[in-house]
Amino acid sequence: MNAPVKQHLIDPEICIRCYTCEMTCPINAITHDDNNVVVDPEICNFCMDCIPVCPTGSIDEWRVVQTPYTLEQQFEFDELPEQEDIEAAPATDDEAPADPVAALLAEAHKGAGGKAKAPLSAGKPTVNMYTLGKPAKMKVQGNYPLTKDPSHDVRHIILDPGALPFPVLEGQSVGIIPPGTDAEGKPHLPRLYSISSPRDGERAGYHNISLTVKREEKGLASNYLCDLEQGAEVEVTGPFGATFLMPSTSDAHLLLICTGTGSAPMRAFTMQRQRSGATGGMTMFFGARTPDSLPYFGPLKKVPESLLKQHLVFSRQPDRDREYVQDRILAEQEAVADLLQDDRTHIYICGLRGMEEGVEKAMTSIAESLGQQWTALRDAMREDGRYHVETY
Numbered sequence: 001m002n003a004p005v006k007q008h009l010i011d012p013e014i015c016i017r018c019y020t021c022e023m024t025c026p027i028n029a030i031t032h033d034d035n036n037v038v039v040d041p042e043i044c045n046f047c048m049d050c051i052p053v054c055p056t057g058s059i060d061e062w063r064v065v066q067t068p069y070t071l072e073q074q075f076e077f078d079e080l081p082e083q084e085d086i087e088a089a090p091a092t093d094d095e096a097p098a099d100p101v102a103a104l105l106a107e108a109h110k111g112a113g114g115k116a117k118a119p120l121s122a123g124k125p126t127v128n129m130y131t132l133g134k135p136a137k138m139k140v141q142g143n144y145p146l147t148k149d150p151s152h153d154v155r156h157i158i159l160d161p162g163a164l165p166f167p168v169l170e171g172q173s174v175g176i177i178p179p180g181t182d183a184e185g186k187p188h189l190p191r192l193y194s195i196s197s198p199r200d201g202e203r204a205g206y207h208n209i210s211l212t213v214k215r216e217e218k219g220l221a222s223n224y225l226c227d228l229e230q231g232a233e234v235e236v237t238g239p240f241g242a243t244f245l246m247p248s249t250s251d252a253h254l255l256l257i258c259t260g261t262g263s264a265p266m267r268a269f270t271m272q273r274q275r276s277g278a279t280g281g282m283t284m285f286f287g288a289r290t291p292d293s294l295p296y297f298g299p300l301k302k303v304p305e306s307l308l309k310q311h312l313v314f315s316r317q318p319d320r321d322r323e324y325v326q327d328r329i330l331a332e333q334e335a336v337a338d339l340l341q342d343d344r345t346h347i348y349i350c351g352l353r354g355m356e357e358g359v360e361k362a363m364t365s366i367a368e369s370l371g372q373q374w375t376a377l378r379d380a381m382r383e384d385g386r387y388h389v390e391t392y
Contacts, residue, residue, distance in 0.1 A: 002066050002067060004064050004065065004066055004086045005064070005065060005068065006046075006062055006063075006064055007039075007041050007062065007063050007064075007065050007068045007069065008039045008041070008044050008046065008061070008062060009038075009039060009061045009062065009063055009069070009074065009080060010030075010036070010037055010038060010039060010058055010059055010061060010074075011058040011061050011079075011080050012035075012036050012037075012058075012077045012078060012079060012080070012127075012128065013058075013078075013079050013080075013127050013242045014056050014057065014058035014116065014241070014242050014243055015036070015037055015056065015058040015059075015240070016055070016056055016058075016173050016192055016238075016240035016241050017032070017037060017128075017175055017190065017192070017237065017238075017240055018055065018192045018392075019032065019037065019189050020053045020054065020055070021037065021050035021053060021054055021059050022037060024049055024050050024053045025049060025050050026047065026049055027043055027044075027045065027047070028043065029043035029044040029045070030050060031071070032132075033075045033132075034131040034132040034133030034134070035075055035076075035128065035131055035133075036074060036075050036076075036077060036128075038071055038074035038075060038077075039074075040071060041068035041069070041070075042068075055389075055390045055391060055392055056116060056241065056243065056244070056390065057115055057116040057243075060115065061080060063080075063081065063083055063084075064083065064084075064086055065084065065086070066084075066086060069081070115382070116243040116244070116382065116388065116389075117243055117382065117383065117384075117385040118242060118243045118244075118245045118385055119245060119246070119247035119248075119252075119346060119385040119386065120247075120384075120385055121247045121248040121249045121252075122169070122245035122246060122247060122248060122385070123169050123199075123245070123248060125168075125169050125172060125239070125241065125242045125245060126167045126168070126239060127238075127239065127240060127241070127242055128237075128238065128239075128240065129165075129166070129167075129238070129239065130166075130236060130237050130238060131237055132177070132187075132189075132190070132237060135177055135235040135236055135237050136161055136164050136166055136235070136236045136237070137164075137233055137234070137235060137236075138159040138160055138161050138162070138164075138166075138209075138233070138234050138236050139159070139160045139162065139231060139232070139233055139234075140157065140158070140159060140160075140228045140229065140230055140231060140232045140233075140234060141158040141159065141160045141202075141208060141230065142156070142157070142158040142230060143155055143156075143157050143158075143226070143228050143229065143230065144156045144157075146212070146295040146296060147292060147293050147294070147295060147297075148292040148293075149289070149290060149292040149293035151293075152214065152288075152289065152292075152293035153214065153215040153226060154212065154213065154214045154215070154260075154261060154293075154295045155212075155213050155214075155215070155225065155226045156196070156210055156211075156212060156295075156296075157210065157211045157212075157213055157225055157226075157228065158197075158202050158208055158209070158210045159208060159209050159210070159211070159234060159236065160206075160208045161207065161208070161209070161236075166207065166209065166236075166239070167199075167207075167239070168195055168199055168209060168239045169199055169239075169245055169246070170195070170198055170199060170245070170246045170265060170268035170269050170272050171194075171195075171241060171244040171245045171246055171265045171268065171269070171348075171388075172194075172195055172238070172239040172240060172241040172244075172245075173192045173193060173194050173195060173238060173239065173240045173241050174192070174193060174195060174209065174211070174236050174237065174238035174239055174240065175190025175191065175192055175193075175236065175237035175238050175240065176190055176191050176192075176193060176211075176221050176224075176225060176234060176235070176236060177189075177190045177234075177235040177236070177237065178191065178220050178221045178224045179224070179235075188220065188221075190221075190237050191220070191221035191222075192240070193211045193212070193213060193225075193264070194211075194212070194261075194262075194264035194265045194268075194350070194390070195209050195210070195211065195239070195264065195265070195268055196210045196211060196212045196263075196264035196265070196267045196268050197209050197210040197267075197268055197271065198268050198271040198272035198275060199272060200275070204275060211225070211264065212261045212263065212264035212267070212295055212296075213225045213226055213261065214260060214261050243385075243388065244265065244348070244350075244388045244390050245388075246269050246272065246273075246346075247346055247385075249280070249344075250276070250277070250278045250279050250280060251278075251279055251280040251344055252278075252280045252344050252345075252346055253280045253281050253282065253283070253339060253342065253344055253345050253346070254269060254273070254280070254281075254282040254283070254345075254346050254348060255282075255283050255336070255339050255345055255346070255347045255348070256269065256282060256283065256284040256285070256286075256348050257284075257285045257325055257329070257347070257348070257349045257350075257351075257355075257359055258284070258285070258286050258287070258325075258348075258349070258350045258351045259286070259287040259288065259325065259351030259352055259355050260287075260288060260295070260351055260352065261295065261351075262350035262351030262352070262390075262391075263286060263295050263296060263350075263351075264350075265348070265350055265390075266284060266286070266348070266350065267296060269282070269348070270282065270284075270303060270307070270308055273307065274303075274307055280344060281306070281307065281308075281309070282307065282308045282309070283308075283309045283311075283335070283336075283339065284308055284309070284310050284311065285311045285313060285325045285328055285329055286300075286310065286311065286312050286313065286325070287313045287314075287315065287324055287325040287351070287355070288312075288313075288314060288315075289314065289315055289316040290314055290316050290317060291312070291314065294312060294314070297312070300312070311325075311328045311332065313325050313327070313328045324355075324358060325355060325358070325359065326355075326358035326359050326361060326362040327362075329359065329362040329363070329366070330362050330365060330366070333362075333365070333366045333369065336363075336366050337366050337369060337370055340363075340366065340367065340370065340377065341370065343384075343386075345386065346385075346386045346387075346388070347381065347386065347387050347388065348388045348389075349388070349389045349390070349391065350389075350390050350391065351391060351392075352391060352392065353391040353392060355391065356389065356391055360374070363378070
């Protein structure tokens, strides 16, 4: 009997196929096919470099196995296999009577952080319906500028799947395949974008989808998307994501914290809650440099406060001190503290990875004012499917 071993796996239901882990791995242990991103058990040395860069936590999965799952088996996964019952190999006369399987299982279950979970009441998401080998072809219905700041060109792009089924839920993402090949002559990998429209479509009942895209100076996909004209055809993979989802319960209160294009899923949440007549309300802290560089600044002014209480925060206003989302969170700590104590509150954080540290510090201070430890409160909310982070 082979000795049991710990194997590093990736959850195909949660993975959004951003390929960040593959590009980060220093020993090329992570690879992909048209369907899944996987870890090669013959190469992986558990260096953990891939863990912190994953925006979803799908990379932080482990199984104790008698024989490692092969790459071919992993490529066929639609979901992760359950942990099998493993028996320890019989001890020799020279071995201590410790239980090596129990030790491996305990180590595997620790992970590098809390696992993301969808809200209990969230809808069942469709995942990986269209792949690299068989992408959906969509037509551009519209490409509209969202900002007035020349250095922050952000576009609202509407894509029509036509007769193709493309079921999505708010909080999911899609992959956009830029045309052409890279320096090695290989087709470009998809770039991931959060869907900014609700489940029944940018226009209700039409099931078209919208994206919020910021032009990056050397961004392959962003320049391609921002320059698209109406009628152009785009290859799309996905949808992806099974945890950054919205609760279906009408009385849930959503605490939304975002910067820049991290507002995309928040827009989808807001539109769906408005269409569904949800009563729980939402509170949003939205950071940008100036009003001219804040996507959807104009449309946000038309959203009633009874639906969405807004805190628009600007860090580059002329003749004003710089303010970031964490500063406004602390300024509103009494209201935030009330939300943290309400088990109907769901927290969503989306935007640049650099915002996380400031938000964590603000939440730590507010939790301490309640006599609680933020990490314990946060992890309990995550375990309950009420704490969600996607940063990049």
